[in-house]
Amino acid sequence: MTHASEPDNSLDSLDRRILELLNQRCQTVAETIQADPTSTLPDAVGQAEARVAVDADLEAAGLPVLSVSSQKSILRHIVSACYQANRPSRVAFLGPVDSYSHLATLAYFGDAIALSPVSSIGAVFESVAASRLGDEGGCDFGVVPIENSTDGRVVDTLGRLAGGDVNLTGEVLMSIHHNLLSSGQRETITEVHSKPQALSQCRRWLADHLPNARLVETASTAAAAEAASKTIGIAAIASLPAATRYGLNVIEASIEDNKDNVTRFAILGSKNPPPTGNDKTTLLFQVEHRPGALADVMGTFKEHRLNLTWIESFPEPGKPNEYFFVVEFPGHRDDSAVADAIKTLAQEIRHVRVLGSYACGRKV
Secondary structure (H helix, E strand, C coil): CCCCCCCCCCHHHHHHHHHHHHHHHHHHHHHHHHHCCCCCHHHHHHHHHHCCCCCHHHHHCCCCCCCHHHHHHHHHHHHHHHHHHHCCCEEEEECCCCCHHHHHHHHHHCCCCEEEEECCHHHHHHHHHHHHCCCCCCCCEEEEEEEECCCEECHHHHHHHCCCCCEEEEEEEEECCCEEEECCCHHHCCEEEECHHHHHHCHHHHHHHCCCCEEEECCCHHHHHHHHHHCCCEEEEECHHHHHHHCCEEEECCCCCCCCCEEEEEEEECCCCCCCCCEEEEEEEECCCCCCHHHHHHHHHHHCCCCCCEEEEEECCCCCCCEEEEEEEECCCCCHHHHHHHHHHHHHCCEEEEEEEEECCCEC
16 A cells, blocks of 8 residues: 555556646746747757756666667657647658658657658748748748768759748758668668669668669658568668668668768748857858959958858859859858848849858757
8 A cells, every 4th residue: 555655656646747747848838938939949859858867876776767869759759749739830841751851850840740741852942931921731841951971062952042932940960871771681682772862872882792783763762661661672771760660671780881971951941040149140142253253252251250161052043154152151140240241242242142040950
């Protein structure tokens, strides 16, 4: 019999107490949002994960404890669920489910937010733009790849950003680990399927270990995993969650040639995030066709002490010899140095537009 002075630690009682605390947390989130309408789900996820720690006393006593990764996963879901209850949102991502864009979406927003997988980068932009115009079928946010440490820029994303329909509101940096998956064994593999970028990022491993296998490009890594689940002899390069979903064997894990392979995903939205103190700004511009025009622009950044951390050029669609430039640098558009530099550039060059000022992303 449980004495009145002793807590009831039965599973039934613990579960009820947990649920009661979760409802209290949901109400506190409502108060937080009311007091500070600029508070965001991604910030809340990061703050919650920072609280994670393993109880050293329990661990020293040999008692079972949740791992750091398990705690982070649980908290990420709780935070996401609380925000979704208070501020329902939907996010479009380059699908299908278990693609790396999907995993980046879960890492940034948690898994309680409403998800909308779409088939192309352009469709992600269109969904967010539709929401901006008041279309109830649109999505509040979008997630698309923008840069990979091995293959560089994602041209489709930069081209759509030049259209000006949506803003960059955040980023997430994801370590990409490619895995060779199959329903059979390695000796049965005659084809390896995956999206072009994944095949490219594993080309050395494939040449060394499966030199006779035919490489087949697919629309996504998840589509490759589905094909591998249906046919013996087909292997896929995809994520571990894809292996679980399609019941595939992990023939070899982490076959990427660059073990520091990271893809940066851009978060799309319609609002301008406020400064956090640890921000970056992404700027798009065009220059006149005259000698020294680009050098003059670089001089403006130097004059205002803005350190460029990324610079890319890409052709303007349908206009030969016309190029856009995209640059990034630390700071927020509301900072005086950044605002002054943008004002100067607007007076000196053909076109300049802030694609977004947002918190620097964390690596997951």
